Amino acid sequence: MAASYQKFTVAVLVLVSVILYVNSFIIGAPPDTCGNPTTFHTEPLNDSHVGQYLPQDIDKAPYKLFVNARRYENYTFARLKGKEKNAVRITLRAAPGDYFKGFFIQATKSNYSLDRPDRPAYGTFRPVDQNSAPRSCRAAVGVVGGITHTGNTNKTEVSVDWIPPVGCNLGDVQFVATVVRGYSEYWVDIRSDVIQPSGFVRRSLLCELYVDPYNRRLQRRVLQALRELRRRQRQRGPRRG
Numbered sequence: 157m158a159a160s161y162q163k164f165t166v167a168v169l170v171l172v173s174v175i176l177y178v179n180s181f182i183i184g185a186p187p188d189t190c191g192n193p194t195t196f197h198t199e200p201l202n203d204s205h206v207g208q209y210l211p212q213d214i215d216k217a218p219y220k221l222f223v224n225a226r227r228y229e230n231y232t233f234a235r236l237k238g239k240e241k242n243a244v245r246i247t248l249r250a251a252p253g254d255y256f257k258g259f260f261i262q263a264t265k266s267n268y269s270l271d272r273p274d275r276p277a278y279g280t281f282r283p284v285d286q287n288s289a290p291r292s293c294r295a296a297v298g299v300v301g302g303i304t305h306t307g308n309t310n311k312t313e314v315s316v317d318w319i320p321p322v323g324c325n326l327g328d329v330q331f332v333a334t335v336v337r338g339y340s341e342y343w344v345d346i347r348s349d350v351i352q353p354s355g356f357v358r359r360s361l362l363c364e365l366y367v368d369p370y371n372r373r374l375q376r377r378v379l380q381a382l383r384e385l386r387r388r389q390r391q392r393g394p395r396r397g
């Protein structure tokens with residue numbers, strides 16, 4: 157537990173210094189799908205213009221995103237109750253007779269518009285089979301805030317596990333998927349039911365920042381707290397032994 161929390165702390169500190177970063181990938185969704193899932197597929201029309209395939213009508217999406225829990229739990233609290241782990245299983249399923257080739261799933265604030273620039277991605281994802289691979293997503297502790305496909309075979313269903321950060325109450329969380337049937341045919345903003353936090357009693361400053369990573373006031377407070385910590389360590393002087 158202490159080690160896990162320390163990991164979380166370190167990860168949040170990394171997050172403070174690297175709020176946004178760029179990466180390149182060879183499999184799965186295009187690199188920026190996490191931050192901006194709405195401009196997904198483009199193609200050059202001629203020398204000066206790039207055409208865009210717009211997403212299909214979300215109200216008619218032949219896909220659903222299911223969660224196997226209504227809550228995610230405080231890990232310590234869950235352990236006290238004898239539970240093994242606090243993962244939540246997410247399943248993306250096509251309507252009967254339908255299929256998909258690609259997908260990108262992330263966890264975010266419930267009912268928070270996808271295109272808001274301050275929208276965070278929460279937790280980490282773990283594949284349950286070879287159909288998916290974790291994908292870095294902005295503002296994600298452990299930098300694995302998303303998960304995507306590994307190949308473009310026709311799929312009818314895929315499941316992944318989501319692991320919330322240890323000891324941090326994220327508030328209400330919702331899973332959001334972009335699903336691709338073909339290059340020019342895709343759906344954005346397919347949402348799961350909302351899951352709620354359970355067994356939490358407090359929220360640390362680092363956790364507050366994780367929940368709201370683009371908040372300047374929180375960023376300043378965390379940096380201030382770090383400076384204060386360093387000052388006190390210096391006063392205490394080097395440790396012996």
Ligand SMILES: *[C@@H]1O[C@H](CO)[C@@H](O)[C@H](O)[C@H]1NC(C)=O
Pocket residue numbers: 201202203204205
């Ligand atoms: C390129 O495509 C755009 C959009 O169809 C069009 O308006 C423009 O005239 C085209 N440019 C050339 C050089 O063909």
Ligand SMILES: *[C@@H]1O[C@H](CO)[C@@H](O)[C@H](O)[C@H]1NC(C)=O
Pocket residue numbers: 267
């Ligand atoms: C979601 O947000 C919209 C606009 O911010 C609001 O009108 C709506 O009531 C919210 N829905 C829920 C379930 O909170």
Ligand SMILES: *[C@@H]1O[C@H](CO)[C@@H](O)[C@H](O)[C@H]1NC(C)=O
Pocket residue numbers: 255309310
């Ligand atoms: C995927 O399904 C479509 C529609 O049924 C079919 O045309 C296509 O050949 C399938 N692709 C593969 C790789 O099986």
Ligand SMILES: *[C@@H]1O[C@H](CO)[C@@H](O)[C@H](O)[C@H]1NC(C)=O
Pocket residue numbers: 230231232233236323324325355356357358359360
């Ligand atoms: C998690 O639960 C434990 C045991 O009930 C509690 O002591 C701890 O403060 C909780 N953590 C948070 C972040 O609320």
